[in-house]
Amino acid sequence: AQSVAQPEDQVNVAEGNPLTVKCTYSVSGNPYLFWYVQYPNRGLQFLLKYITGDNLVKGSYGFEAEFNKSQTSFHLKKPSALVSDSALYFCAVRVLYNTDKLIFGTGTRLQVFP
Amino acid sequence: NAGVTQTPKFRILKIGQSMTLQCTQDMNHNYMYWYRQDPGMGLKLIYYSVGAGITDKGEVPNGYNVSRSTTEDFPLRLELAAPSQTSVYFCASSPPFPTDTQYFGPGTRLTVL
Numbered sequence: 001a002q003s004v005a006q007p008e009d010q011v012n013v014a015e016g017n018p019l020t021v022k023c024t025y026s027v028s029g030n031p032y033l034f035w036y037v038q039y040p041n042r043g044l045q046f047l048l049k050y051i052t053g054d055n056l057v058k059g060s061y062g063f064e065a066e067f068n069k070s071q072t073s074f075h076l077k078k079p080s081a082l083v084s085d086s087a088l089y090f091c092a093v094r095v096l097y098n099t100d101k102l103i104f105g106t107g108t109r110l111q112v113f114p
Numbered sequence: 115n116a117g118v119t120q121t122p123k124f125r126i127l128k129i130g131q132s133m134t135l136q137c138t139q140d141m142n143h144n145y146m147y148w149y150r151q152d153p154g155m156g157l158k159l160i161y162y163s164v165g166a167g168i169t170d171k172g173e174v175p176n177g178y179n180v181s182r183s184t185t186e187d188f189p190l191r192l193e194l195a196a197p198s199q200t201s202v203y204f205c206a207s208s209p210p211f212p213t214d215t216q217y218f219g220p221g222t223r224l225t226v227l
Binding site: 009034036041042043044045046049090101102104105106107 | 118147149154155156157158159162172204206215216217218219220221
């Protein structure tokens with residue numbers, strides 16, 4: 001079965017430090033991978049996606065993600081965290097040609113402390 | 115360009131009542147989706163549509179119905195509200211592959227008592 005796992009419910013990091021939010025996936029076929037962010041009382045906002053090509057994908061607000069096929073991972077990273085990055089982050093996967101749907105992870109709450 | 119709009123923002127229902135959650139998008143997207151978000155559970159797909167007149171079930175369709183008479187509108191109907199339907203509901207839309215980034219509305223917080 002297709003699935004996405006976000007192993008950490010919460011990630012805490014000090015402002016200015018690098019951050020990583022982890023995501024692993026399990027799909028048959030080539031995956032399309034996404035990261036979305038949700039600020040309090042708001043809908044999800046698209047951050048970045050991997051379709052094909054370079055394994056390092058750059059997205060909005062200085063975030064980037066690294067696709068690793070051998071480890072079936074798509075971790076979200078940022079070199080220097082901001083307090084304003086504090087939010088709920090969702091990883092999602094869509095399988096090419098097999099479905100029109102996204103499968104979302106359970107979310108990771110990122111807390112950046114001043 | 116308003117994007118995806120949802121009404122109402124909040125609603126409290128009694129068990130057995132019915133209601134319709136409205137969703138409208140002005141981006142001329144073919145695909146539209148309804149999700150529910152429960153704490154610690156991520157988003158679960160309720161129904162989706164690939165175009166006017168075409169709808170299909172997602173992961174958790176029981177207790178809900180949808181229709182898609184126009185490209186812009188994708189209402190979600192709850193016929194007999196139950197406490198298990200207390201959740202935050204998000205509507206989303208996307209252009210077809212290969213873009214398929216989904217654009218989300220602000221959500222409707224529904225409580226069933």
